[in-house]
Amino acid sequence: MPDASESESEPVVEIASSVLGEMFAHARDALPNECCGLLVGTEARIERAERARNLKASPTRYEIDPADHFRSIRGARAEGLSVIGAYHSHPRTAPEPSPTDLIEASDSALLCVIVSPATGEALGEQVGGFRLVEDRFVRVALVVGDSRRPRTTRSIGGEPRSTA
Ligand SMILES: [Zn+2]
Numbered sequence: 398m399p400d401a402s403e404s405e406s407e408p409v410v411e412i413a414s415s416v417l418g419e420m421f422a423h424a425r426d427a428l429p430n431e432c433c434g435l436l437v438g439t440e441a442r443i444e445r446a447e448r449a450r451n452l453k454a455s456p457t458r459y460e461i462d463p464a465d466h467f468r469s470i471r472g473a474r475a476e477g478l479s480v481i482g483a484y485h486s487h488p489r490t491a492p493e494p495s496p497t498d499l500i501e502a503s504d505s506a507l508l509c510v511i512v513s514p515a516t517g518e519a520l521g522e523q524v525g526g527f528r529l530v531e532d533r534f535v536r537v538a539l540v541v542g543d544s545r546r547p548r549t550t551r552s553i554g555g556e557p558r559s560t561a
Pocket residue numbers: 485486487493494495498511
């Protein structure tokens with residue numbers, strides 16, 4: 398298998414380990430509804446997750462409050478970062494884009510991260526990253542870790558690397 402970092406066709410986005418914890422905590426707090434929020438960082442790395450209000454307040458739908466979206470954009474800009482994506486939870490289904498997600502997706506510039514705390518045991522069964530390309534979602538490889546300590550990274554869905 399080729400190393401993902403050398404493959405041009407499979408972009409990799411690094412995600413700070415704290416971001417995973419924040420998204421899962423938000424998903425649990427929002428039950429039985431979906432949660433949603435913004436992801437702030439750079440094109441190559443998600444630094445933090447910021448909670449947003451789900452205007453749909455639904456177990457199967459979400460709509461990020463535009464006021465929260467703008468607040469995140471302003472906050473990110475002030476730090477030289479960007480809102481690079483959005484996340485939402487699937488309370489009862491796998492972290493795969495639903496037909497509704499595809500219908501309502503509009504911004505191909507935003508990374509779409511889905512967290513499903515109730516499904517599966519492995520991290521790869523609980524988190525998925527996607528990008529809208531033309532009219533379909535393409536999976537984006539998420540790598541958990543700290544870029545300053547690359548040996549601690551592990552690929553979601555893959556085997557954890559030895560830290561010995
Ligand atoms: Zn969804």
